[in-house]
Amino acid sequence: MILHVCRVYLTGGFKRPRELTWVTGVIMAVCTVSFGVTGYSLPWDQVGYWAVKIVTGVPDAIPVVGTTLVELLRGGVGVG
Structure with a gap:
């Protein structure tokens, strides 16, 4: 691709x-x-949990709207 x-x-x-x-x-x-x-x-095992945590944490590097995007992707403050 x-x-x-x-x-x-x-x-x-x-x-x-x-x-x-x-x-x-x-x-x-x-x-x-x-x-x-x-x-x-x-499967929501350790590998899946950390994959979601890392991938949804990437937008946190965006200066102004990063935190809001992370909360939108995760559906809240934390993964779970």
């Missing part, structure tokens, strides 16, 4: 009239990654 994104970027496949195709591809990639993360957490 990364090679495909690089190829499309280098060949200019995101330029007019293909902007919608590029945006759709990015949305599908985000959905695919989020399905992987949520599927990884389904």
Whole structure:
């Protein structure tokens, strides 16, 4: 998938009239990654717990809205 994104970027496949195709591809990639993360957490063992804690903690690095995004993703202050 990364090679495909690089190829499309280098060949200019995101330029007019293909902007919608590029945006759709990015949305599908985000959905695919989020399905992987949520599927990884389904057993809710130690590995799944820490995967959710780390992945949902990433937006905390965003200066102004990071804490709010983390609480929105986790559904509260903590994971559980």
